[in-house]
Structures are given as structure tokens and as C-alpha cells.
Amino acid sequence: MCGTCDGDKNGAAPAAATNPPSQSTANGVYPAQGQPKTSPYQSVQDYLSNVNNFKIIESTLREGEQFANAFFDTETKLKIAKALDNFGVDYIEVTSPVSSPQSFEDCKRICQLGLKAKVLTHVRCNMDDARKAVECGVDGVDLVIGTSSFLREYSHGKSMEMIQKIALEVIEYVKSQGVEVRFSSEDSFRSDLVDILTLYKAVDRAGVNRVGVADTVGGASPRMTYDLVRTLRGVVGCDIECHFHDDTGCSVANALSALEAGATHIDTSVLGIGERNGITPLGALMARMVVTAPEYVTSKYNLKALKSLEELVADSVQINIPFNNPITGFCAFTHKAGIHAKAILANPSTYEIIDPSLFGLTRYVSINSRITGWNAVKSRVEQLGLKMTDEQVKEVTAKIKQMADIRPLAIDDTDSIIRSYHLDVVQQ
Amino acid sequence: MCGTCDGDKNGAAPAAATNPPSQSTANGVYPAQGQPKTSPYQSVQDYLSNVNNFKIIESTLREGEQFANAFFDTETKLKIAKALDNFGVDYIEVTSPVSSPQSFEDCKRICQLGLKAKVLTHVRCNMDDARKAVECGVDGVDLVIGTSSFLREYSHGKSMEMIQKIALEVIEYVKSQGVEVRFSSEDSFRSDLVDILTLYKAVDRAGVNRVGVADTVGGASPRMTYDLVRTLRGVVGCDIECHFHDDTGCSVANALSALEAGATHIDTSVLGIGERNGITPLGALMARMVVTAPEYVTSKYNLKALKSLEELVADSVQINIPFNNPITGFCAFTHKAGIHAKAILANPSTYEIIDPSLFGLTRYVSINSRITGWNAVKSRVEQLGLKMTDEQVKEVTAKIKQMADIRPLAIDDTDSIIRSYHLDVVQQ
Numbered sequence: 001m002c003g004t005c006d007g008d009k010n011g012a013a014p015a016a017a018t019n020p021p022s023q024s025t026a027n028g029v030y031p032a033q034g035q036p037k038t039s040p041y042q043s044v045q046d047y048l049s050n051v052n053n054f055k056i057i058e059s060t061l062r063e064g065e066q067f068a069n070a071f072f073d074t075e076t077k078l079k080i081a082k083a084l085d086n087f088g089v090d091y092i093e094v095t096s097p098v099s100s101p102q103s104f105e106d107c108k109r110i111c112q113l114g115l116k117a118k119v120l121t122h123v124r125c126n127m128d129d130a131r132k133a134v135e136c137g138v139d140g141v142d143l144v145i146g147t148s149s150f151l152r153e154y155s156h157g158k159s160m161e162m163i164q165k166i167a168l169e170v171i172e173y174v175k176s177q178g179v180e181v182r183f184s185s186e187d188s189f190r191s192d193l194v195d196i197l198t199l200y201k202a203v204d205r206a207g208v209n210r211v212g213v214a215d216t217v218g219g220a221s222p223r224m225t226y227d228l229v230r231t232l233r234g235v236v237g238c239d240i241e242c243h244f245h246d247d248t249g250c251s252v253a254n255a256l257s258a259l260e261a262g263a264t265h266i267d268t269s270v271l272g273i274g275e276r277n278g279i280t281p282l283g284a285l286m287a288r289m290v291v292t293a294p295e296y297v298t299s300k301y302n303l304k305a306l307k308s309l310e311e312l313v314a315d316s317v318q319i320n321i322p323f324n325n326p327i328t329g330f331c332a333f334t335h336k337a338g339i340h341a342k343a344i345l346a347n348p349s350t351y352e353i354i355d356p357s358l359f360g361l362t363r364y365v366s367i368n369s370r371i372t373g374w375n376a377v378k379s380r381v382e383q384l385g386l387k388m389t390d391e392q393v394k395e396v397t398a399k400i401k402q403m404a405d406i407r408p409l410a411i412d413d414t415d416s417i418i419r420s421y422h423l424d425v426v427q428q
Numbered sequence: 429m430c431g432t433c434d435g436d437k438n439g440a441a442p443a444a445a446t447n448p449p450s451q452s453t454a455n456g457v458y459p460a461q462g463q464p465k466t467s468p469y470q471s472v473q474d475y476l477s478n479v480n481n482f483k484i485i486e487s488t489l490r491e492g493e494q495f496a497n498a499f500f501d502t503e504t505k506l507k508i509a510k511a512l513d514n515f516g517v518d519y520i521e522v523t524s525p526v527s528s529p530q531s532f533e534d535c536k537r538i539c540q541l542g543l544k545a546k547v548l549t550h551v552r553c554n555m556d557d558a559r560k561a562v563e564c565g566v567d568g569v570d571l572v573i574g575t576s577s578f579l580r581e582y583s584h585g586k587s588m589e590m591i592q593k594i595a596l597e598v599i600e601y602v603k604s605q606g607v608e609v610r611f612s613s614e615d616s617f618r619s620d621l622v623d624i625l626t627l628y629k630a631v632d633r634a635g636v637n638r639v640g641v642a643d644t645v646g647g648a649s650p651r652m653t654y655d656l657v658r659t660l661r662g663v664v665g666c667d668i669e670c671h672f673h674d675d676t677g678c679s680v681a682n683a684l685s686a687l688e689a690g691a692t693h694i695d696t697s698v699l700g701i702g703e704r705n706g707i708t709p710l711g712a713l714m715a716r717m718v719v720t721a722p723e724y725v726t727s728k729y730n731l732k733a734l735k736s737l738e739e740l741v742a743d744s745v746q747i748n749i750p751f752n753n754p755i756t757g758f759c760a761f762t763h764k765a766g767i768h769a770k771a772i773l774a775n776p777s778t779y780e781i782i783d784p785s786l787f788g789l790t791r792y793v794s795i796n797s798r799i800t801g802w803n804a805v806k807s808r809v810e811q812l813g814l815k816m817t818d819e820q821v822k823e824v825t826a827k828i829k830q831m832a833d834i835r836p837l838a839i840d841d842t843d844s845i846i847r848s849y850h851l852d853v854v855q856q
Contacts, residue, residue: 343578350582
């Protein structure tokens with residue numbers, strides 16, 4: 001049940017005991033073709049790091065349903081659940097069955113699919129919600145309650161003592177039903193540190209499988225994340241799940257920092273869809289982790305399925321995949337500047353940290369602009385099966401740059417300039 | 429000339445001497461209405477931090493021109509330069525005048541605009557390029573050369589000794605022309621640490637205004653960034669500029685880490701446009717820094733101009749603003765889940781770390797989904813000028829959720845359900 005942690009549950013187990021030391025490709029490594037597997041920026045004693053041993057809680061069907069454009073009918077939910085399972089995520093989290101009658105039915109249907117991934121649902125920390133969740137047949141119940149002074153005052157109005165009392169009651173019930181249970185605070189980074197550590201310690205003793213840290217408003221930085229997770233790692237023995245919103249653009253980096261500090265599970269959604277501008281995107285996290293922990297990520301996840309998974313979700317919520325999306329953005333592997341193109345043609349590792357073929361994609365070297373270099377044009381000349389000397393290539397490059405100074409060029413415009421120049425050369 | 433640093437140039441000045449200690453809203457602070465200005469995750473001794481004292485080198489007209497879709501004619505370049513100046517960036521970097529005849533002319537035109545921002549151009553580290561740059565009338569010349577074994581082998585083929593010799597020659601020339609000079613390595617994180625520190629130390633002694641650290645392939649993590657910049661801060665006395673690509677989704681977090689470690693200047697482009705999927709986006713950096721250093725950012729930058737600036741650039745390169753763009757994404761301030769909406773209506777700080785009005789924007793609370801809560805509906809009922817008891821609002825909320833279970837609802841669908849229910853109530 002408890003993924004990476006089978007240490008004792010007395011809440012005092014130090015992190016190092018329950019989390020294996022990181023492997024040869026530990027955190028901070030910057031691998032690349034022909035590069036050594038260590039870098040001067042790597043800490044040699046990352047005992048806490050889980051960058052080579054993390055799990056994904058995929059929340060497109062819960063957090064993602066909170067995205068402004070999201071309306072998932074049952075068929076769409078089933079399709080997305082199967083696609084996520086095919087990608088290889090560890091958990092699929094779905095909307096609370098309490099939200100609406102259809103949400104209840106859909107949750108049951110997804111549980112009945114017989115997926116490899118475990119199915120979780122995310123409910124408020126009270127007995128009614130927990131009972132309804134268990135009734136659906138989920139593998140685990142994710143309990144959440146706001147612990148910041150903001151949320152205690154303006155949301156549920158409960159004191160920390162009352163929160164703890166309710167939490168222990170609900171946890172005991174869920175455990176008695178033989179189901180995994182996670183307890184998460186909401187807005188953890190704006191909660192009183194002693195308050196939430198006290199609460200986490202109590203629920204850890206009560207035997208939760210995971211505690212959750214949530215940057216609900218998206219304001220945490222990598223360093224704040226490291227510090228909080230590191231502190232928590234010394235307080236609880238159970239797994240640690242982290243949830244990061246992207247309001248300040250740090251959701252991917254925060255996920256990495258959390259894993260470096262000993263977190264075990266990261267929440268994602270496809271393209272990051274969720275409340276406001278969303279959470280850690282599954283694809284961007286893969287981009288980050290395939291660089292940090294290449295063996296782990298390539299052996300565990302079906303990376304070639306990423307693009308179709310993103311397209312499925314983008315279609316379902318009627319959005320375009322962002323132009324600058326890591327990996328699948330239309331230009332993620334397009335090289336344009338002359339000095340870049342020259343080196344890329346000689347060795348792709350010069351300007352690529354990720355091999356596009358890992359994701360079933362290819363690179364493209366642009367030769368249609370005023371910043372084009374002659375090495376890229378030479379490569380295109382060869383692709384076109386034409387013969388020219390380097391001097392001739394340089395001359396036609398100057399012609400291309402001259403045209404590109406006047407108007408945007410398409411690839412066939414450039415090919416026309418090259419062919420026409422070649423014809424002139426042949427006829428001379 | 430040298431922005432934040434007027435210490436001596438012997439290369440041995442410790443960072444603390446040239447960088448003021450951080451202010452009351454230093455790095456790591458998580459400000460919010462009614463919150464104290466410190467947090468348990470803040471280091472109280474961030475002497476090196478420049479989060480309250482950084483400068484932006486805006487590279488939409490250089491890095492941005494390397495974006496696959498970019499073709500800027502002269503008029504567009506002038507419009508963008510003026511818009512950036514109006515936003516308040518410190519520097520505007522433009523494409524090398526060596527790239528093409530029009531690039532040369534455009535560089536001169538931008539220099540003649542008389543902007544408040546300083547104009548830089550980014551050229552290869554050789555005398556021919558440097559002369560052409562100075563000829564344009566720029567305020568500063570940004571020199572760049574690849575220092576990783578990859579780039580030395582597959583790009584320019586020069587040894588470190590040869591790089592240093594050329595660098596010192598070119599720097600001396602640029603300085604003799606009374607122009608600012610920056611020296612940057614390319615692919616700094618995959619360069620040999622001792623090699624680049626040796627080189628940076630030499631150019632610092634030669635009197636450069638800034639050295640540049642570039643994550644050219646986008647593989648650096650926040651921790652690697654902190655470690656490299658922190659080390660460099662102890663080696664050079666001049667300013668430190670950082671340039672981060674976004675291939676692994678960490679460009680914003682890396683910029684923050686660099687500032688925490690003592691960097692002084694961050695490269696950005698509007699919407700992050702650049703080679704491949706681009707660099708640190710100006711808007712996302714503002715989202716991050718307005719949370720980390722609110723007084724500094726709100727007093728220095730014209731935040732209300734962000735949206736029109738992004739629209740100008742998006743139009744120029746024919747892209748959509750990503751749905752999940754921090755601040756200006758269409759749903760960045762949309763709240764949907766019942767428990768979120770309830771608290772947001774009571775106090776926006778509960779689920780917002782950034783006040784949208786700082787950017788001239790407004791929030792929106794969605795009430796059209798199966799996860800809608802009755803508090804949000806109650807607020808809409810009041811907006812519509814209708815009178816209902818809480819029990820009645822709960823009843824109509826159930827009707828809305830029932831409909832939303834069947835099909836997507838628009839705001840006027842929901843209003844119709846509310847009005848029709850109200851009519852029934854009144855007629856009873």
C-alpha cells in the first residue's frame with residue numbers, strides 16, 4: 001500500500017532510514033551524450049533525494065476538472081483514465097463523488113476499469129465525504145483540509161485542535177475499510193509551521209500512508225519547498241506527496257526541489273490544467289526528470305505516448321497546446337540561429353539537453369531567416385541532392401539572408417532560392 | 429555604468445562587499461494581505477540576495493528573433509522597443525548587426541530612439557563583430573563564446589587559452605570606445621568549472637561590467653544555479669547576468685535562484701520567445717518577483733502595461749498567449765471549485781497570491797460546473813439583484829450541478845436557471 005516507505009510509523013523515523021540514498025544519476029546530474037555522470041554542482045551526499053524513485057499522482061480528472069474550460073463527460077473521463085494508465089502513472093486521482101451524482105457514478109466506473117494505476121479520490125476531511133469515497137471502490141482516499149489562518153478564518157472556521165480531532169476520526173475509518181489514506185493540509189506554505197508539523201506528526205502516528213504538502217496559491221519558491229519538505233521528512237515516517245500551483249511559474253522546479261528534499265509523490269495534470277493557471281504539468285515534469293534521472297524516467301514511463309495524451313486532453317478542454325510547452329510545443333526542437341544550427345548539425349547534444357526521439361519526436365533546423373548560417377544551408381543543399389562548393393553555399397546564404405531581411409520566408413521559398421542559384425551555377 | 433556594483437575590479441572582492449544585504453521583503457518572503465513579512469522558510473541572512481535589487485536585460489529583439497516564428501520588420505522592432513521602454517526594463521538587447529544588413533540598420537535606429545533603457549547588442553567574441561557593434565552606437569556590447577567541451581569541439585574549435593586571449597583583446601577594444609561590455613560563456617553549466625572561473629576572473633580583472641552565465645540548453649536546476657552563481661560571486665567583483673532556457677520548465681525558478689545567490693541581471697523575453705521553447709518569460713518573472721519582492725517590483729515596473737506588451741509580441745510572431753500563462757493566461761484569475769469560490773468571495777488572499785488589479789486585471793468566480801458551491805451561486809444571485817434564502821440558493825445550486833452533469837453550461841445558462849427558479853419561488 002505504502003509505495004516507497006515501509007519504515008515504522010512512530011513518526012520519529014529519520015528520513016534517511018525510509019528513503020534509499022540516490023543512485024548514480026542522482027539529483028543535480030546533467031547527463032548528456034559523452035558527458036560524465038557527475039557535475040560540479042551535484043551534492044555527493046543526497047541521502048534524502050528521491051529523484052530516482054518518485055511516483056506520480058495524476059490529477060487531470062480532479063484538479064484538471066477545476067480548470068475553467070473543463071467539462072468531462074463519462075466517455076471522456078474513461079478515455080483519459082486509460083490514456084494515463086497507458087502512459088504509466090502510478091495513481092489517478094478523480095473528482096470527489098460528493099460533488100454531483102454523475103461524479104459519483106464516474107468515480108465508480110473508473111474504479112471498475114481494472115487499471116494498473118491505483119484510483120484515488122480527493123475529498124474534504126469529514127466522515128460523510130469519506131464514506132461516499134469508500135463506497136465507490138477507490139484504492140485510496142485523499143483527505144484535505146485548509147490549515148492556513150486564511151482558510152481557517154474564511155473557509156471552514158475550524159481550530160487546529162478540531163481539525164486534528166476530525167482528521168484522526170476520518171483516518172481511522174478509512175483505514176478500517178482497508179483503503180489507502182492520505183492527509184493533506186491546504187495552503188501549507190502559509191500555515192503556521194509548528195501547527196502543521198504537530199498535525200502531520202499526529203496523523204503519521206495514526207498510520208496514514210502519505211501526508212500532503214500543498215502550495216495552493218502557487219507562491220512557493222524552490223528553496224521554501226526544500227526547507228519545508230526537508231523539515232517534514234525529519235518529522236514523519238510515511239510518504240510525502242507534494243502539490244504545486246503554477247501562479248509564479250515555479251511548479252516544475254518546486255517538484256524537483258521537493259524530491260531532492262525527500263518527497264516521494266508529485267501531483268501533476270496533463271498540460272497542467274487546474275484552478276487558475278494550473279499545477280505542475282505532467283509533460284514538463286517529464287522534461288525535467290528525464291534530464292535529472294534519465295534511467296528511471298525512460299524505464300518507467302511510456303514517453304512516446306506523451307504527445308497523444310496531451311492532444312487528447314487539449315481537445316477535451318478546447319485549448320491549444322502552448323507554443324512554448326516543453327517537449328511538445330511546436331518549436332521545442334527547432335534550431336534557428338546560425339551558430340546553433342552549425343553545432344547541432346555536427347552534434348545534437350551541443351544545443352539539446354533532451355533527445356527528441358525519446359518522445360518519438362524529431363528536430364528541425366530552420367534556414368529561413370536573417371540569422372541563418374551557411375552550415376545549415378549547406379546541410380539543406382545536401383538534403384536537396386545538389387552539389388555546391390562552400391563558397392557557393394556562402395553566396396546563396398547571403399541571398400537568403402537578403403530576402404529574409406525583406407519578408408518572412410517559408411521553407412519552400414528558401415528551397416526556391418537555393419535551386420535557382422544552383423541552376424545559375426550549373427549553367428555558367 | 430556598472431549598475432549595482434561599484435566595488436573594486438581586482439576580482440577578489442567578496443560578494444557581500446559589492447551587494448547590499450537584502451531588505452525587509454527579502455527572498456523567500458511570502459507576502460499577503462494581513463500576513464507578516466517574514467516566513468519560517470526565509471533565511472535571515474541572505475546577504476548575497478539581489479531579489480530586491482535586480483535589473484532586466486530584455487532580449488525579445490535578440491533571443492526572441494531566434495524564435496521559430498519571429499520575423500520582425502523595422503517598424504515592429506521600433507514598436508516593441510518603445511513598449512519595452514514604457515514597461516521599464518533596464519536594458520534592451522538587439523540582434524547582432526553582423527547578422528544581416530537590415531539588422532545593422534535596425535540596431536542603429538533603435539539606438540537613436542533616445543530610450544530610457546540602455547541598448548545592447550549581442551555578438552560573437554571577435555574584433556570584427558565588436559567593431560560593427562560599436563559602430564551602431566549601442567550603450568553596451570554583449571560578448572559571447574562557447575566554453576563547453578561540446579561547443580569548443582563542434583562549434584568554434586578554440587582552446588580555453590585562445591578564448592581568453594581573444595576575449596581580453598576584444599574587451600580592451602570595447603572599453604576603449606567608452607561602451608559597456610559584458611563577457612558571457614555559452615553553455616556555462618556544462619563547461620569545466622575551473623576553466624570558466626579562470627576565464628571569468630581574467631575578464632573581471634580586465635574590467636568588464638558584467639560576466640554572463642548561460643544555461644544555453646535549458647538543463648540547469650535551481651540548486652545547480654545557486655551553486656554556480658554563488659561560487660562565481662566569490663570570484664568576480666563585477667555584475668553577474670544570467671540567461672536561462674526553458675527546456676525543462678525551470679527558467680523562472682532558476683532566475684530567482686540566481687538572484688538569491690547574488691546575480692544582478694536577468695535575461696528575459698516577452699512570453700519567453702527564443703530558440704526552441706525559449707527563455708525566462710518577462711511576465712512569468714514579474715509574477716514570481718512581485719510575490720518575492722513586492723515593493724521593488726511594483727515601484728519599478730509598469731505592470732499594467734504587461735498585457736498589451738504581450739499582445740503586441742504575440743501578434744508580431746503569430747502565436748496565442750498560452751492558456752496557462754502566469755497573470756495574463758485567460759484563466760489565471762478564474763476560480764471554480766466550490767471550496768475555493770466560497771473563500772475567495774470572503775477574502776481574495778485565500779486563493780490568490782497575486783492581486784490581479786496590480787496588473788490592471790480582474791478575477792472571475794465560475795458558477796457553471798458540477799463542482800460549483802452554493803456560496804458562489806449566492807454571490808451571483810445578489811449580483812443579479814434577486815432575493816433568496818440560503819435554503820433556496822442551495823436548492824438552485826443543486827439544479828445547476830444537475831444540469832452541469834449533463835452538458836457544459838455558459839454563464840447565461842446558469843443565469844437562466846437561477847432566474848427561472850426565482851420566478852417559481854416568487855410565484856409560489
